Amino acid sequence: MGRWEPNARGRLERAALDLFTERGFEKVTVAEIAERAGLTERTFFRHFADKREVLFWGAGALQEFLVGSVDDAPGSLPPVEAVAAALAASGEAIFEERREFARRRQAIIASNAELQERELIKLASLAAALADALRRRGVADPAARLAAEAGIAVFKVAFERWTGDAGQRPLAQFVREAMAELTAVTTGR
Amino acid sequence: MGRWEPNARGRLERAALDLFTERGFEKVTVAEIAERAGLTERTFFRHFADKREVLFWGAGALQEFLVGSVDDAPGSLPPVEAVAAALAASGEAIFEERREFARRRQAIIASNAELQERELIKLASLAAALADALRRRGVADPAARLAAEAGIAVFKVAFERWTGDAGQRPLAQFVREAMAELTAVTTGR
Numbered sequence: 001m002g003r004w005e006p007n008a009r010g011r012l013e014r015a016a017l018d019l020f021t022e023r024g025f026e027k028v029t030v031a032e033i034a035e036r037a038g039l040t041e042r043t044f045f046r047h048f049a050d051k052r053e054v055l056f057w058g059a060g061a062l063q064e065f066l067v068g069s070v071d072d073a074p075g076s077l078p079p080v081e082a083v084a085a086a087l088a089a090s091g092e093a094i095f096e097e098r099r100e101f102a103r104r105r106q107a108i109i110a111s112n113a114e115l116q117e118r119e120l121i122k123l124a125s126l127a128a129a130l131a132d133a134l135r136r137r138g139v140a141d142p143a144a145r146l147a148a149e150a151g152i153a154v155f156k157v158a159f160e161r162w163t164g165d166a167g168q169r170p171l172a173q174f175v176r177e178a179m180a181e182l183t184a185v186t187t188g189r
Numbered sequence: 190m191g192r193w194e195p196n197a198r199g200r201l202e203r204a205a206l207d208l209f210t211e212r213g214f215e216k217v218t219v220a221e222i223a224e225r226a227g228l229t230e231r232t233f234f235r236h237f238a239d240k241r242e243v244l245f246w247g248a249g250a251l252q253e254f255l256v257g258s259v260d261d262a263p264g265s266l267p268p269v270e271a272v273a274a275a276l277a278a279s280g281e282a283i284f285e286e287r288r289e290f291a292r293r294r295q296a297i298i299a300s301n302a303e304l305q306e307r308e309l310i311k312l313a314s315l316a317a318a319l320a321d322a323l324r325r326r327g328v329a330d331p332a333a334r335l336a337a338e339a340g341i342a343v344f345k346v347a348f349e350r351w352t353g354d355a356g357q358r359p360l361a362q363f364v365r366e367a368m369a370e371l372t373a374v375t376t377g378r
Binding site: 147 | 309334350
């Protein structure tokens with residue numbers, strides 16, 4: 001108890017995902033996650049506020065990355081393109097090395113209404129942060145709001161297709177395809 | 190008790206909105222709403238499952254209207270246009286005569302996290318139903334999903350602007366403007 005455990009966070013995350021997948025999110029306790037990871041509950045709570053947090057702790061880092069990317073995007077990029085470029089870049093920066101985690105997480109979330117709600121809230125918060133970033137680039141409302149919301153729509157679709165894809169195509173490619181598709185459905189071309 | 194009350198639903202709705210606005214949604218009880226409306230709690234529960242339902246009972250009718258409109262839209266309309274036309278038509282069909290209700294409802298929802306979450310879930314469910322309607326028109330995925338999500342983004346922005354507008358411009362006009370804005374931010378024109 002209390003001593004430093006090597007890679008405790010990663011072990012807890014893997015144990016939690018295994019258990020959520022085996023038994024369903026709602027049936028798993030923190031005690032069981034800790035036991036499966038060979039760690040104590042106390043160590044669990046040093047890393048995560050609760051079991052749901054195992055699936056959502058990365059949201060802050062993702063938001064920070066996306067907002068930073070939009071802030072740094074060339075001023076010439078149209079608003080939605082700036083958002084789409086940030087989303088595409090998040091693949092290399094965050095998701096590609098966690099593809100298996102992302103896939104399993106997606107399946108767990110799809111099977112639980114409470115987690116789906118939490119995911120909706122996370123995405124709404126991302127959209128609000130991206131709209132703020134666009135306003136800092138001088139994009140007025142409602143354009144900033146719409147570009148951010150449209151970007152999140154692109155991300156949702158791209159992310160689902162990426163996690164659902166059996167192959168090795170990168171997330172960035174799915175983002176670019178969904179972006180092109182959005183332009184097509186919007187303009188009817 | 191038990192006898193038919195003229196316009197009980199409307200009276201309960203008005204009483205609830207008054208109380209939510211005065212005291213905040215979380216501080217109001219069903220007993221207080223019934224009392225303010227001059228009705229019994231039993232009558233309240235004949236009309237609404239709980240106090241939150243006063244703000245969300247119209248969601249089913251809205252979804253039915255939008256899905257029906259997309260089903261009936263001319264086949265030549267691009268996917269997002271079919272959705273936008275349905276959203277614009279919902280103004281005349283549903284919202285214009287309830288503008289004051291919609292305004293007050295929006296303010297109540299904006300001030301309560303639980304209600305915002307419920308609203309997000311409602312909109313996600315609308316997006317899923319609209320994507321299904323587009324698939325019935327022969328629109329493939331991911332186009333159906335993206336057009337529906339983009340349509341909901343347009344609706345969110347248009348609805349907020351409509352409820353925030355002091356004038357008398359119809360919702361349909363805000364929908365068309367937001368739609369044009371979406372095309373502009375998507376294509377950079």
